Amino acid sequence: MKESNMAYSLDTILQLENTPEFNKLDQQFNEFNPFKVLRVAKYEIRHSNVLAWLFDPNENHRLGSFFLRKVLMNLVTRADNENKIDEFPYLSFAHASLSDVVVHREWSTNGNGAVDLLIEIPTLNIVLLIENKVHSVESAGQLARYLTSVKKHYSEWNVLPVFLTLSGDTPSHDAYWMLTYEDVLHIIKQELTLNKATIADNIHDFLSYYVTLLEERLVDDEKTMETALQLYQDYASAIHLLYANANPAKQKQIELRQAVKTLTTFDAETKRHLLLIYNRKCQTIDYIFETGSDLVRQAFLEFVKEQGITTYSAHPRVPNFVMDDWLPSLEQMDRLKKYWLNYGLIIWFERKGSKRLKLYVEVGPIDYAERLPLLEALEAKHISFWKSGKQEGKKFTRIYTETTEVSDWTNATFVKDAMTSLIDDPAFRSFSATVTDVLDELYAVKA
DSSP: OOTTOHHHHHHHHHHHHTOHHHHHHHHHHTSOOHHHHTTOTTOHHHHHHHHHHHHOTTSTTOOTTHHHHHHHHHHHHSGGGTTTGGGSOGGGGGTSOOTTOEEEEEEEOSSSOEEEEEEEEGGGTEEEEEEEESSSOOOTTHHHHHHHHHHHHTTTSEEEEEEEESSOOOOSSTTOEEEEHHHHHHHHHHHHHHTTTTSOHHHHHHHHHHHHHIIIIISOOHHHHHHHHHHHHHSHHHHHHHHHHHOGGGTTSGGGHHHHHHHTTSOHHHHHHHHHHHHHSHHHHHHHHHHHTOHHHHHHHHHHHHHTOOSEEOOSSSOEEOOGGGHHHHTTSOOOTTSTTSSSEEEEEEEETTTEEEEEEEEOOOOHHHHHHHHHHHHHTTOOOOGGGGSTTOOOEEEEEEEEEOSOTTOHHHHHHHHHHHHHSHHHHHHHHHHHHHHHHHHTTTO
8 A cells, every 4th residue: 555645545544434344343342331431441440440349249239249259269260370379268268258348449558559449358357459450550669568558557467469450460569469351351241141130130231331341442352353453454554544643642653654754745634634534433443553553463473484383373462372393292182162272282472561572381171181191291391380280170270481571562573583582492492392202202102
């Protein structure tokens, strides 16, 4: 596409607006939702208000302690928290009465800021400290100050500090447990599905609207992302012009340079019309731009090409793959219908925060009779993981993680190089070779 040609660019914008996929996406984003009207999506304080209401078993949702109980159990079963679970009597989380809970909003630390959510659970002698980060970032020393203040005030209680984020960002303080909005989403959806008949209609509607908001804004749906990526690929010049014209503060982004140059050739009236078009469908245009200009997928496709990796999924947020040396054995393992590439062992990349890229390797929910021998064989070869990973009923066991910094997230080459550095690291190469040996030993008879 020739963005420098004004007539062509403007015509492309009209083509975009008349595309069925664009209009379907726009309809999806603009369905009535009271949370959007109240602008809940962008503000932590409003999310915290909804969560405080759900956490309180005595509130008018008449759902009792389901949400608090499920969050506690989720904290325990989340792989990132496995090294902390022995500090608490976690078995009691499943059955203890939680009716005496007291929920505090904006709990004052007397000069050190306010804790987003503080939940007293007298039955368990636990205070749940939740720092909620939707779009803002953690300030220096904030988590340490909050924890010190709460421990001082509740000196006879066990304090369980939680860092709640969109994408599982790692807290700066080691004592904090991790929780994501994806966890919150799954908990609410499960309740709506299992107890639909007993939930009051107005409460069900309210929670359904909140679920829709979380699904749309906080947890990307793969089909929606693929639609956005295709639209971005087909109409990049139109998206860039509309976005750059309406967002002067973002015009330094590398992918907008040509659009910004083209905008200088437009008169004020043309720019006004572009702004009117953008304002009518800004959420959809923003989503297409943010999804399409996410360089993780682009970098990953270059990465697998360079590495000669044949089995992968270029998911825009969590691109995943398996090593080719593992494939002969993986083909003989229990195949999984709803797990990544359907193999019982998976590798994936994920962006963490503003600077880091993380590599994960995980044994998935294959049948326990096959899972346990695999984990024990890996352990015998000095591949370490949390001991609870071998327990029956455990579905996901992380067997390798490593993180590296990406100096420039606007440059796909830098992102690809970070992926390469994680894979080419001697520690990973040694790990991968060990996994290959273990798989070959376990499945040699079936070969």
